[in-house]
Amino acid sequence: MARIIESNGKRRIIKMSAEDIVSIVKDYQRIVPRFATENEAKNYLSDTVIFIPEDV
Secondary structure (H helix, E strand, C coil): CEEEECCCCCCCEEECCHHHHHHHHHHHHHHCCCCCCHHHHHHHHHCCCCCCCECC
């Protein structure tokens, strides 16, 4: 489970487990075709929402 770490700056840090990262990679591989360019990948992902559960 991901854990949000508060920081003094404008952005918070999200600490992810190996399981979280593997889940994101699986979603990416499911959404983006294998030989897509970087710009094509961005286009595929621009309409996609990927959620990471937060550890409470």
